[in-house]
Amino acid sequence: MAAQSQYAELARQLSAIGAVKRDLAKILPAHCPAGSAAVLTLLDRHGEMRMSRLAELLAVDMSVTSRHVAHVAERGWIDRAPDPGDRRSRILRLNPAGRALLEELSERYAATLAGALDDWSDDEVGQLNTMLARLRDSFGDCRARAPHHFEQDGGSEARTPAVPVRPVRPASPVTPATPA
Template sequence: MAGQPQYEELMRQFSAFGAVKREMGRILPSDCPSGSAAVLTLLARHGDMRMSKLSELLAVDMSVTSRHAAHLAERGWIRRSPDPADKRGRILHLTPAGLARLDELSERTCRMLAERLSDWSDDEVAQLSRLMARLRASFDDGRAPAAPPVFEETTRTPATT
């Protein structure tokens, strides 16, 4: 098992990764902020779904999901229809215009990643993808969080950037 210094460095890297996410967010068009892009991505990946399911996948309150859905529907990128099983609920559908917008966002993001990682080998990019998927799976697999490891007292500064 890795030791405290390795986990502290990992925490610093997680914190610093916020800069990468902000940079990626800056390439999004003003009419499609990151929350809207996330909704389009989830609908493309998972298909039509209820607002409640989308809210769960986004890990946000239903009111936030509702605002995202309204924003996307106003632009014609999604369609909301009554849920046949519960007329009070809504099913969200990705429209052809929404799919085209998602393709454009994907192209922008891929272009930026290709530029920023131009000095990385294909193997390094693949390794990063595998490790990030494995990390995400470690948090998504439903395992109960293990008891935190007991570390000796240290005088190091907290792992923030």
């Protein structure tokens, strides 16, 4: 087991990842803020769903989710259809325009990461992907369940993912980490 000082340093490093995520979010086009990109990413990854499920995956309340959904719907990136099981609800679906935008965003993120990590070897990038995926696996799918409650801080804040990108499915067995 790692020493306490190693866990403290890991906590500092993970906190600093926020700056990296904010820099990556700067490459989003003005018409597609991070919350909108997160909606598109989750619909792409998980398929069609009700807004309540989307709110759960975004880890934000329904009012925030509703604003994000309205934004992407107004721009024609998703379709909203009546839910056959409950006519009061809507099923959200990513449409071809939304998929095209996600492809553009994915290319922007990949180019930005490639530029920032141009002095890293392919093996180092692969190791980082493997370790980040392992870290996420150790915590489980944090967006699919209620937040952890830690004794020291009484809870954790739910935030919209700042770096939503489509997961890349490489040919190798290394699975890259996707945004939290």
